[in-house]
Amino acid sequence: MKIIAIGRNYVAHIQELQNEIPQEPVVFLKPDTAILKNNMPFYYPDFSQDIHHEVEIVLKISREGKSIAKEFAHKYYDEIGLGIDFTARDLQSQLKAKGLPWEIAKAFNGSAPISDFLPKTQFKDLRNLNFSLQVNGQLRQQGNTSLMIYDFDAIIAYVSQYFTLKKGDLIFTGTPQGVAPIQIGDRLQGYIEKTLMFDFEVK
């Protein structure tokens, strides 16, 4: 399986990092070794002093497809979950400044904690979905999918032009504002609406 992630999909987050609003979705990949499941702890890596949390809604692909038209994109995912796109911001800034690829800053071991997945039918309106991240019991990030530049269907249509989507692939759909550094000892709890989706520690 593969993990596809979308960057710069919420305007307020683009502004906080002083990036430009993209003309097309910003896409990157993470390998399966990035996944952390079942509230396993995240071990802070030696190579960074500035790991940031980015809480994101995650789609789970339910059938194979490529070059999927936007109007059919909803047929390609049945479940959603919540994840963190951990980012080594110090490494990413150095790489961005040189115009180099970001992989080591975004795709390292454990950089993609994910929750269990819930049927999308459980939610009234996927285009108006609240999600949030608490760190040590304090609200750090709060998003609503209505604020995405590219919605779920647009993302699937776009990325499937380049990558055949397979059952079980995951798509991280971008983070709202409020990204910030984590510290060893932090406890991260993520919610979709009022449902606790993940709860794990940084070690």
Ligand code: MG
């Ligand atoms: Mg992200």
